[in-house]
Amino acid sequence: NLNEIHFQNGMYNLALMDNLNLSHNIIEQINIKWHRESPHTIDLSYNNLKFVYLHGQTTYNLNLSSNYQLTLDNNVQLNLSQLKYIDLSNINFRSFKNVNLFHNLTTIQTLILNNNHLDMKILNWNVFHPMSKYLTHLSLYNMSIEQLEGYLDNQKQLLTIDLYKNNIKCDCSLKTLVKWLNFTSETYKYYDVLKRAVRIKCNIYEVAADDLCDQTSIRISSLTKYLILFIMAILIFVVIIKLINRFIKRLKHRRNNFYHRVYTDADVITLDERNLRENNDE
Structure with a gap:
């Protein structure tokens, strides 16, 4: 050594x-x-x-x-x-x-x-x-x-x-x-x-082989394309649902206001009738 x-x-x-x-x-x-x-x-x-x-x-x-x-x-x-x-x-x-x-x-x-x-x-x-x-x-x-x-x-x-x-x-x-x-x-x-x-x-x-790899890349690109389209469809669906919910809420709110006005007018008519009756009695 x-x-x-x-x-x-x-x-x-x-x-x-x-x-x-x-x-x-x-x-x-x-x-x-x-x-x-x-x-x-x-x-x-x-x-x-x-x-x-x-x-x-x-x-x-x-x-x-x-x-x-x-x-x-x-x-x-x-x-x-x-x-x-x-x-x-x-x-x-x-x-x-x-x-x-x-x-x-x-x-x-x-x-x-x-x-x-x-x-x-x-x-x-x-x-x-x-x-x-x-x-x-x-x-x-x-x-x-x-x-x-x-x-x-x-x-x-x-x-x-x-x-x-x-x-x-x-x-x-x-x-x-x-x-x-x-x-x-x-x-x-x-x-x-x-x-x-x-x-x-x-x-x-x-x-x-070139054709096999090309086919694989095509399949991958196709899958990516479909995945993007699927995600976009989901987003559009969510937006539509939100718009529909907002429209329904507004419609309900308008109906509630309408019923409130009708109820108030009826009260006014009832009060007027009562006043007339009281005047006649006198």
């Missing part, structure tokens, strides 16, 4: 080293800055890494997998201008939200995030936008993803996506994935689009 490395000048003078393999140790921190050439391949898998800082100009492959305490926040700082491949499987990665590291991986062609179980089960494709210029292979195997959001229109170079062993629903939310699969050279005039592939536990062509 190796937990500390001491060189007279660190590793800065090991410029001709092509492969640096420090896997299966108990290293917790690593801080290396190569001023010129750096190893083409660096393997730091199966350690106890909590902090990583790497600076180099010629590192193409980096393996940080199976560092179970490693989080993708400020504890991982990579200044590797030519990095093409990175494996971040089996680390402490819980959410795609605010992953600043992705903004520094603009040259990445292969990104592996397998076996990182997310707390938030939603994946928005837009998080990979900083890597859209070169990203060709994306592996999201067994990450507890349940829902896909966003668009893949800007992923012009992306060829393969691995979504196997996730809990993604086989419904029209996969239409974006189908659209990405069907992109051709005619779609992108200045790109030669190669054959694309996706691995997912679902027959996306059958479930997310």
